[in-house]
Structure formats: C-alpha cells, structure tokens
Amino acid sequence: MEQFEPDRLSPAQVAAMRRSFRNGRASLSRRSLLRASTGGALAVGGLGTLSACGIPAAGKTEGGVSSDDHSTKEKEVNFSNWTEYMDVDESEKHHPTLDTFTERTGIKVKYTEDINDNVEFFGKIKPQLAAGQDTGRDLICVTDWLAARLIRLGWVQKLDPANLPHAYANLSSQFRSPDWDPGRAYSYVWQGISTVIAFNKKALDGEEVKSISDLLDNPKLKGRVGFLSEMRDSIGMTLLDMGKDPGDFTADDYDAAIARIQKAVDKGQIRRFTGNDYTSDLSSGDFAACIAWAGDVVQLKADSPDIDFIIPDSGYMTSTDNLLVPNKARHKTNAERLIDYYYEPKAAAELAAYINYVCPVDGVKAELAKIDEDAANNPLIIPDKAMAAKSRAFRSLSSKEETEFETKFAKLTGA
Amino acid sequence: MATVTEAPPLAPAPEKKPPRKRGRWTPYLLLLPGLAWLLVFFALPMVYQASTSVQTGSLEQGYEVTWHFSTYWDALAEYYPQFLRSVLYAGSATILCLLLGYPLAYLIAFRAGRWRNLIMILVIAPFFTSFLIRTLAWKTILADGGPVVGALNSLHVLDVTSWLGMTAGDRVLATPLAVVCGLTYNFLPFMILPLYTSLERIDGRLHEAAGDLYAKPVTTFRKVTFPLSMPGVVSGTLLTFIPAAGDYVNADLLGSTDTRMIGNVIQSQFLRILDYPTAAALSFILMFAILIMVTLYIRKSGTEDLV
Numbered sequence: 001m002e003q004f005e006p007d008r009l010s011p012a013q014v015a016a017m018r019r020s021f022r023n024g025r026a027s028l029s030r031r032s033l034l035r036a037s038t039g040g041a042l043a044v045g046g047l048g049t050l051s052a053c054g055i056p057a058a059g060k061t062e063g064g065v066s067s068d069d070h071s072t073k074e075k076e077v078n079f080s081n082w083t084e085y086m087d088v089d090e091s092e093k094h095h096p097t098l099d100t101f102t103e104r105t106g107i108k109v110k111y112t113e114d115i116n117d118n119v120e121f122f123g124k125i126k127p128q129l130a131a132g133q134d135t136g137r138d139l140i141c142v143t144d145w146l147a148a149r150l151i152r153l154g155w156v157q158k159l160d161p162a163n164l165p166h167a168y169a170n171l172s173s174q175f176r177s178p179d180w181d182p183g184r185a186y187s188y189v190w191q192g193i194s195t196v197i198a199f200n201k202k203a204l205d206g207e208e209v210k211s212i213s214d215l216l217d218n219p220k221l222k223g224r225v226g227f228l229s230e231m232r233d234s235i236g237m238t239l240l241d242m243g244k245d246p247g248d249f250t251a252d253d254y255d256a257a258i259a260r261i262q263k264a265v266d267k268g269q270i271r272r273f274t275g276n277d278y279t280s281d282l283s284s285g286d287f288a289a290c291i292a293w294a295g296d297v298v299q300l301k302a303d304s305p306d307i308d309f310i311i312p313d314s315g316y317m318t319s320t321d322n323l324l325v326p327n328k329a330r331h332k333t334n335a336e337r338l339i340d341y342y343y344e345p346k347a348a349a350e351l352a353a354y355i356n357y358v359c360p361v362d363g364v365k366a367e368l369a370k371i372d373e374d375a376a377n378n379p380l381i382i383p384d385k386a387m388a389a390k391s392r393a394f395r396s397l398s399s400k401e402e403t404e405f406e407t408k409f410a411k412l413t414g415a
Numbered sequence: 416m417a418t419v420t421e422a423p424p425l426a427p428a429p430e431k432k433p434p435r436k437r438g439r440w441t442p443y444l445l446l447l448p449g450l451a452w453l454l455v456f457f458a459l460p461m462v463y464q465a466s467t468s469v470q471t472g473s474l475e476q477g478y479e480v481t482w483h484f485s486t487y488w489d490a491l492a493e494y495y496p497q498f499l500r501s502v503l504y505a506g507s508a509t510i511l512c513l514l515l516g517y518p519l520a521y522l523i524a525f526r527a528g529r530w531r532n533l534i535m536i537l538v539i540a541p542f543f544t545s546f547l548i549r550t551l552a553w554k555t556i557l558a559d560g561g562p563v564v565g566a567l568n569s570l571h572v573l574d575v576t577s578w579l580g581m582t583a584g585d586r587v588l589a590t591p592l593a594v595v596c597g598l599t600y601n602f603l604p605f606m607i608l609p610l611y612t613s614l615e616r617i618d619g620r621l622h623e624a625a626g627d628l629y630a631k632p633v634t635t636f637r638k639v640t641f642p643l644s645m646p647g648v649v650s651g652t653l654l655t656f657i658p659a660a661g662d663y664v665n666a667d668l669l670g671s672t673d674t675r676m677i678g679n680v681i682q683s684q685f686l687r688i689l690d691y692p693t694a695a696a697l698s699f700i701l702m703f704a705i706l707i708m709v710t711l712y713i714r715k716s717g718t719e720d721l722v
Contacts, residue, residue, distance in 0.1 A: 414672035
C-alpha cells in the first residue's frame with residue numbers, strides 16, 4: 001500500500017485545495033494586477049496626447065481685467081479671508097463689524113474663511129485666473145509676497161480711489177508705498193504681521209535670548225530652536241541680525257544668510273522649520289525659543305505666563321496681509337466700499353480689539369482705548385515710534401529670484 | 416497606483432432564445448459610472464501630469480511640452496536621498512505594522528470570542544478623527560518633558576536608539592524614530608483589517624487536524640495558519656507601504672530637516688517653488704518605483720490572491 005506523503009501532492013491537487021480555500025471567489029489576483037499595470041503603462045504610452053496639454057501663459061494685462069460691475073444691481077460682496085481673522089460675537093455666528101457694514105450700506109457680505117495657507121490658496125485660484133475666469137470672489141486677503149505675485153501676473157484689478165476716501169486718508173505711513181505696489185494702486189492692508197522672537201521661560205531655564213545669533217549659536221539651546229518655514233521671515237530676521245537690510249539685499253547676502261542658518265541646521269541646533277504649528281511646540285517647551293508671529297504670541301502669552309517675546313535690537317520683520325480684487329470679480333465697487341469701511345477708525349478699532357495684529361489704520365488708538373485700554377497701549381497692535389522705526393519689510397522679488405531663493409530655502413529645510 | 420478593472424464575463428447566450436439586446440448591454444451600462452470615474456479622476460490627471468513632467472517654461476511665459484526628459488534625471492540625481500529615505504521609513508513602518516498587527520488580528524479572529532466586535536471598534540475608532548489631529552496628538556504624547564520620553568530615558572532605551580542614529584540626544588520628536596512611529600500608528604488599521612479578514616476565513620478544523628497529526632502549536636502556525644493568511648499579509652503590507660511611501664504629514668510634523676521624505680519634496684516643488692515639471696516628474700518616479708517594487712514583491716511572495 002502506498003504511504004500517504006503530504007509533501008508530494010500533485011499540482012492539480014494543490015490547485016484544487018487552493019480553490020476551495022478561496023471559497024471560489026474570483027478575487028483580485030496577481031495575474032490580473034500585472035495585466036492591468038501593463039495596460040496602464042501602454043495607455044500612458046500614448047504620448048501623442050501629451051503635447052496637447054501645455055499650460056497657457058498667464059494672461060498679463062496691465063491694470064487687471066474687469067468684468068461688468070454688478071454692484072448696484074446685486075447688493076452683495078464675496079469676501080474670502082483667513083480663519084479667525086475677523087471679530088465674532090458671543091454666539092460665534094455673527095461678525096459685528098460686517099453686520100454694521102450691511103446695516104449701513106445694504107450690501108450683504110458673503111464671508112468665507114477658505115484661506116489657510118498662501119501657497120495652497122494660490123494653487124486653488126490659479127486655474128481660474130490663468131484662464132481668465134471669475135473666481136467667484138470679489139475680495140481676497142493674501143500675504144504681501146503673494147499679493148506682489150498676483151499683481152505681477154496681472155490677475156488683480158486696479159482699485160478706484162474715488163471709492164476709497166477713508167483708506168486713502170487713514171493708511172499708516174509705514175504701509176503706504178511698498179515696492180511691489182507703489183501708492184497702493186491695487187491693494188490695501190488688512191492687518192500687519194510682526195515677526196519677533198518668542199521664548200518659553202521655563203524651557204530656557206535661565207538662558208537669555210536677545211537676538212537671532214543667540215538662537216543660532218547658543219549650545220545650551222541645541223535642538224530646541226524653531227525657525228519658520230516662511231522663507232521671508234526666517235531669512236529676513238537672519239539678514240537683519242547680520243546687519244543687512246531685508247528691503248535691499250543682494251543674492252550674495254541671501255546666500256550668506258542661507259549658509260549661516262545651514263551651519264545651525266548641520267549642528268542640530270534647529271529642531272524644525274514650522275508653519276503655524278510652532279505654537280504647540282512653544283507652549284509644550286519643546287521649543288525653548290523660536291521665530292514667531294506677534295499676533296500668536298499675544299494670544300499665547302494670555303494663556304501661559306511662561307511665554308514671552310523680544311524684539312531684537314537689529315530690528316524685526318513686518319509683513320502684511322492685503323485685500324485685493326481678483327480679475328472678473330462681479331462686485332468690485334462693493335468690495336471697494338468694504339475695504340474703505342475697515343479704514344474708518346471705529347470699525348478698525350473693533351476689529352483690532354478682537355484679533356491682536358498690527359492695525360494699519362491711523363487714528364485708531366483713541367477708539368481702541370474706549371474698548372480695550374491694554375490693547376491700545378500694546379505696541380504689537382498699535383506700534384509706537386520706536387517700534388515702527390525698527391520694522392523692516394522684505395523687498396519684492398522677480399519671478400526668477402523667487403524660484404531661485406525658494407529652491408535654496410527648500411534645500412535648507414530638507415526638501 | 417495600478418487600478419484593476421476586469422472585463423465582465425459575458426454570459427454565454429442561452430441556446431434556445433436569441434439574446435435580447437437590452438440584456439447584452441446591461442453589464443456595460445453598469446460599468447459605465449465606474450469607467451467614467453476612472454477616466455475623469457485617474458486617467459486624465461495621469462495624462463496631464465505626464466505631460467507636465469516633460470514641459471518647460473515659467474508661470475509668466477506659460478509651459479510648453481518640449482519633451483524635456485532630463486527633468487527626470489535631474490530630479491532623481493537631486494532627490495535620491497529623499498527617495499531612499501521614503502522607502503526605508505515606509506518599509507520600517509510596514510514591518511512594524513505587521514509585527515504589531517498580526518498578533519492582534521490573530522487574537523480578534525480566533526481568541527476574542529464575544530469581545531471581537533469591541534476590539535474591532537477599538538481598531539477602527541481612531542479613524543473617526545482627522546489624520547492631522549491624530550498626528551498632532553503624537554507631538555503631545557512624545558513631548559520632550561513628557562512621561563513617555565522620561566520613561567524611555569530612564570530605561571536607557573534612548574541611548575540605544577541614539578547610538579543607532581534613530582534619535583538625537585534625549586528626545587524622540589523631530590527624529591527618524593518619531594516619523595516611523597507616526598507612520599506605523601497611522602497605517603496600522605490598514606494592516607489589521609486585511610489580516611483579520613484572511614485569518615477569519617481559515618477553517619478552525621484545519622487547526623484541529625494539525626493537532627491530530629501531532630503538530631506543535633508553532634508548527635501549526637508555520638505550516639497552516641501563516642501560509643493561509645498570506646493573502647492578508649500581502650494586501651496588508653501593500654495597503655501600508657504604498658501610502659506610507661508617499662506620506663508627507665508625518666515627516667513634516669514629527670520630523671526634522673534630516674527626515675524629509677519624497678512627499679515633502681513634491682509638496683514644496685509644487686506649491687512653494689512652483690516648479691511643476693519637477694514636481695510631476697518626481698510623482699511619476701515615485702509611482703513607477705512603487706509599481707516595480709510591488710510587482711517584484713507579489714511575484715516573490717507567490718500568492719495568487721490579494722484580498
């Protein structure tokens with residue numbers, strides 16, 4: 001009698017067993033996967049179709065492209081802004097300053113908080129603007145370098161000064177004439193953002209931080225220093241520390257600043273380049289000190305007594321978030337009236353009392369003092385003369401420089 | 416990734432009645448939404464990306480297809496460290512997921528009894544919160560002064576990992592270890608679910624039969640259970656490895672400058688530097704690299720089923 005040997009099953013038997021284990025399901029098999037991937041590769045191989053999809057040049061039109069202005073017929077304006085960048089009432093549903101605007105003018109504001117990140121927002125609106133279409137937005141709020149890019153590309157409209165009497169009269173001199181929009185033909189400041197050095201006293205453990213050099217060189221802070229992933233803030237602060245002016249520097253100066261930071265990265269001094277998420281690192285003490293945005297620090301300071309900030313003797317960076325009217329917007333006049341409204345001291349004060357950024361409106365101090373005395377005396381919200389004198393803005397970059405500088409900075413951050 | 420569509424088996428026409436027209440077209444009509452979906456959201460973007468990767472130009476001047484294939488070589492030469500790192504991190508995370516997930520899936524399939532559903536819910540529950548928030552929570556858990564790092568420190572675990580180059584000094588955050596842990600955590604359910612499905616399908620009588628034939632528990636596992644769970648192992652590892660290799664959130668939030676993965680490079684090329692051709696070329700290189708690795712892996716593992 002032949003002995004049963006389990007190892008010597010015939011291929012047919014093995015196959016039969018397998019089938020039964022599989023419950024007869026025609027499952028996704030290796031063979032079908034391989035077949036499909038070959039098919040996919042062949043489809044991609046139809047390269048003839050590829051040349052059909054170039055990206056057209058950005059339609060460059062001096063002064064932007066207007067559409068028919070429906071402002072008088074349609075009493076509305078679509079305003080896209082960053083999250084938590086507007087006053088809210090206790091119910092967290094209404095925005096008192098916007099409601100006042102609607103009451104007074106009859107213009108309804110469709111307020112959307114759909115901007116989280118400049119680069120992402122640019123990616124979002126680029127296809128429509130490049131194709132010369134309406135984005136569905138009448139007013140957008142973006143940081144100065146992106147505003148400069150949008151103006152350079154001709155994707156935003158020139159504003160009508162006749163609709164902006166308060167804005168023209170009350171804009172702080174500090175913000176009047178950036179090199180990317182001389183005389184504010186296209187843009188008005190929503191809020192100013194100061195970039196300072198923040199620290200956690202507990203984590204510093206007696207060490208003193210007074211300058212960017214301290215962040216980059218103090219060996220006691222090794223691995224507990226944070227820089228911002230926003231190129232202009234990190235490089236700008238470093239340039240200032242090196243005695244250069246971020247408003248007027250050369251490519252060599254830029255390279256020197258990169259090399260200076262690279263040295264600290266190589267030593268392991270810098271822990272991370274962060275976006276807004278530095279706030280959690282700072283409050284947990286993982287960052288002993290970091291470059292930070294003053295608006296956040298005012299908030300953090302209110303929550304934790306350990307957090308504080310310092311303005312380096314060499315100066316600090318100021319950037320701005322700007323209101324712009326994109327091409328083909330349907331309600332341009334309404335948008336301009338809304339901009340102008342926020343340059344009335346009373347509305348500006350109500351907003352400033354709520355959001356803690358640098359208020360760009362002159363003559364707001366007295367109004368703000370009525371609402372919140374502390375805020376009115378806080379140089380981070382209403383800069384005094386000494387503060388304003390130390391403030392610097394990053395110069396505008398050409399498209400070529402922007403690519404080159406961002407590439408170098410990306411290498412520095414590891415990607 | 417490779418997407419599989421199988422042509423529907425056309426039912427052989429019954430011999431007596433001539434086939435009615437409506438019946439013959441039904442399978443195609445049923446397929447239509449799926450195919451349209453694939454065409455619009457998979458095939459067209461692929462063609463568009465492939466085209467972008469061989470274009471040159473700038474935002475101002477527009478981009479034109481110039482068949483500039485050297486973008487691929489330049490991208491590969493420049494960013495191969497990030498490629499290798501992605502494969503290494505995703506591979507480590509996959510192995511860790513398998514080591515952690517297999518015993519758990521085994522427990523749920525064979526030993527959990529009436530607790531089975533509860534444990535399954537515990538595995539899936541974290542998915543109810545956002546990926547980002549869960550990753551941010553790890554920053555709190557692994558904070559420098561926190562209890563986890565304190566315990567690891569006093570047990571001298573961090574000395575060992577630091578010597579291995581996985582951590583730096585007395586911290587876990589902003590090190591390769593943190594990134595791999597984050598990847599492991601975020602993709603663990605993708606490993607457990609297919610493992611559980613294939614283990615649960617195993618007939619319990621096979622274990623009894625193995626016992627009857629004097630197989631020790633270890634032998635039973637080696638000769639019966641594990642081979643039968645191979646489909647689950649293969650699909651689990653694929654479901655973990657493929658998304659992990661392209662992930663950038665973990666490297667961004669839990670890592671540092673020396674832990675950036677290829678996903679971070681693609682993100683910064685696409686959004687910050689605005690070098691769309693390089694970004695598209697990098698995406699294609701990543702896709703083909705994964706396709707080749709997966710093909711080799713499936714051949715090697717010798718399993719027919721993927722589900």
